[in-house]
Amino acid sequence: MSSIKPDPTLIPRFNIDYGMKDFVYSLTNLKTEVDITELTKLFANSSIGFTNSGRTSLYVILKALNLPAHSNVGVPLYCCPSVFDAIIQAGHKPLFLDIDPDNYTISPEHLEEKIDETEAVIAIHTFGRPADIDKIQKIAGEKPVIEDCAHALLSKYKGKLAGTIATAGFFSFRTGKYISAGEGGMITTRNPEIAENIKKEIEKLPEPSGTDEIKHTIKTCARSTLYHRPWFGMISLPLGSRIEDKVDLMNKYSFKTAKIRNTDLQIATKKLQDFQEKVKQQRKNSQYLLENLKNIDLKLPFENKDTYCNYYLFPIQVNGQSRRDEASEFLRKKGIDTAKLFSKTPEIAKNRYGYKDGCQNTERIAENIIIVPNHYTLSKKELDQIINEIKMAG
Incomplete structure (x- = not known):
């Protein structure tokens, strides 16, 4: 990329929708318990759990499935590499699958070729575009299918919300994703046994400290501000393009498992209302x-x-x-x-x-x-x- 000149009018590629009102609301409700009743209703009365990120949510699901150690987990090559990290951290290996070039999701034909080598499949609803879950589940048979809904909040497949169809699903609330709550992940499943295992795995995760919550909220608000005009074109992009290969600015590659911060959960549930x-x-x-x-x-x-x-x-x-x-x-x-x-x-x-x-x-x-x-x-x-x-x- 050539040297980027500052441009205060530059339209950002993504919308990071986290503002000062969110900052104040999250700190005001730092210790308030979150009511998720409406959330469970929205997601077809699924069992719901929360972690600090989408990748931790995937890690938790894989641990909860009790797969044999070092299992091959089928995953589209076309995705964020953090998905591969989560598979490895859970004690397994990514088995790379090709995609449908028109829909950017798993190629059922390639999955069928590789299904005998896999113990579980991750179906990513890339860009919010639902994968062909019926066909994927038919090919997978008794093997679990996990819906990666990091892009797919409120997307639907045959009238059903993404994340409520297969064995389990997970979502991301990370700033830069659709809902921009800061960070955080949500797990959904309608399988009681897996739900209980997920609950146990989440209980093992460390609890974020109050100091961490406050620091994170300040950092999230600052990051969001710098991703809006005029600051995005004047500061964030010119600077970010110079250091993106040296510094993990958007926390893409670090992997720290933890429970969800209450500040992030407060904002996520509030934003889901509209x-x-x-x-x-x-x-x-x-x-x-x-x-x-x-x-x-x-x-x-x-x-x-x-x-x-x-x-x-x-x-x-x-x-x-x-x-x-x-x-x-x-x-x-x-x-x-x-x-x-x-x-x-x-x-x-x-x-x-x-x-x-x-x-x-x-x-x-x-x-x-x-x-x-x-x-x-x-x-x-x-x-x-x-x-x-x-x-x-x-």
Whole structure:
């Protein structure tokens, strides 16, 4: 990436929705017990547990399943490498699966080839796009299927909420994710035996201290502020691009298991009260982008039959890595930040996690993918700007 010049008008690639009101609310309710009754109703009366992160939630689920030691856990190669870390920390090994190039989720065909080698499967609802859970579960048979819903809060598959369909599911409340509560993970299951095991595993996790809660809340508020205009384009992106390979700014790779902070749980439950309206607006923004970009030479996302996508992110495939990189650079110079999400994962997986080959769709998409802003806070004027500049870049 070339040196980035400060731009106070730059539209951030993601929406980090954590403000001063959230900061004050979380500290005011630091010791208040959280009522999760409405949450259990929303998630089809599932048993619900909480941890400090999505990756810890996955770790807890894997421990609760009591798989044989060093089991192969099937997981899409196209994802955040923190998923691989959680598998390893739980005492198992990631077995890499390719994805459907149209939907960015597990390829059922590749899973069928590898199912005899696996003891459990992680189905990631990437970008909020539901994986074909029925087909995945049919292939898995008696083997557990875990829904990774870090992107998929309120997405639906055949009318059922993501996270309530398979053996267990988990969500992420981390700042930068859809709900931006700070950090935190939520586990859902409707299996009583697994629910009891999950509860026992969560009880083993360390409790965050009051000092940690306060420090974390201050850090979350500061991080969110710096991800909004004008600070994002003036400070965060120019500085972050220089040090991102040296400093884990967004806590992507560190793995510390713990119970959820009460401050994060307070904000998550509060934000869920009006979250459906935000999803509706984000879907509306995404459909506006789709309608106005449909006649250009780019591969746009689409909604599969029987699914309801929350459109957490808006992926576009540009034909070829060099063209993708040129488009990304062009858009940034025009005031629109983008992300090449998970583009480094195949290489990271080769260097750190033992991936060799076999996931051709993933490797190709990693070179072509670009994420453009679609968040619910964008105005029509900003959406039109994004559309016009993508047309110029394409």
